[in-house]
Structures are given as C-alpha cells and as structure tokens.
Amino acid sequence: MSGLVKNIRSLARSASYLRCFSTKSRIVPLKKLTIAAQPSFTNGPILAATQFRYYSPEVIKSKPTEAEIKDRVLKVVASYDKITADKLTLESHFINDLGLDSLDHVEVIMAIEDEFGFEIPDTDAERLLRPADIVRYVADKEDIYD
Numbered sequence: 001m002s003g004l005v006k007n008i009r010s011l012a013r014s015a016s017y018l019r020c021f022s023t024k025s026r027i028v029p030l031k032k033l034t035i036a037a038q039p040s041f042t043n044g045p046i047l048a049a050t051q052f053r054y055y056s057p058e059v060i061k062s063k064p065t066e067a068e069i070k071d072r073v074l075k076v077v078a079s080y081d082k083i084t085a086d087k088l089t090l091e092s093h094f095i096n097d098l099g100l101d102s103l104d105h106v107e108v109i110m111a112i113e114d115e116f117g118f119e120i121p122d123t124d125a126e127r128l129l130r131p132a133d134i135v136r137y138v139a140d141k142e143d144i145y146d
Helices: 002-020 066-078 102-116 131-140
Strands: 027-035 047-054
Touching (some): 102 131
16 A cells, blocks of 8 residues: 555655646646556456546747747837837848947847847857847757747
C-alpha cells in the first residue's frame, strides 16, 4: 500500500511539473495510475487511467507577417524623438541619413527589443543599421510571436 502512495505522489509531482512548462495548445496524454495485478490482489482489477489535458488556443500566437513587422518597426523608430518622420524610410541609414550617433542607435535597438519582447545580442545589433535590416532580422527569428 505504501508503494501505491509513493507512486501517486510521484505522479502528482510530475503532473504539476508538466503544467509549469505548457505553452502550446496540444493534447497531452498523462499516464496517471497503473496498478498491476500482484499475488496479494488475485481477484482485484487492473486499473489504468489516462488523462487528456486541453490547452487553450489563445496561448498560441501566429508569427507576425512581414507587413506587420514593418509597421511595428517604423512606428518604434518614428517615435524616437531625434528622428524626423519625413526622412524615415525602410532604407534610411540610422547614422548617415537620420543623423543618429551610436548611443541613439543603441536606444533604438532597445526600443525594438521592448516592442518585440526579445533581446538582440550586441554583435547582431551592430549590423542593424537600417529599419529594413531590423525587419529582416525579426522576420528571421523563429521564436518571436509577441
């Protein structure tokens, strides 16, 4: 009997552990309880139960289209106070065309990180010198859904 209690406790811990990491909508069969017939339970039934957990489809967000990414990038860049909207295009160079310095460039990259919810490594940020580069970079990321 104590073995049964230990099995149930470990299964309960496993179920709560799995619940913490569920992010996508899917059906997950969890084997909850299995009691094999033992010599002391010769007439007892063999119990087996399976639980299906349905995750909400609202958790899954589709990957944004390139047009949505362009709009969001241009909105973030245009909201920066040192950039004039009439000079801003997707091909505008942050330093040469828009007159930003390296600190301004870092602030724009930080605003993009806040908008899309992921961190851009410094080595990648140094190569993102135009809004078009940022759009391409964000579109190539596989795990960006925000």
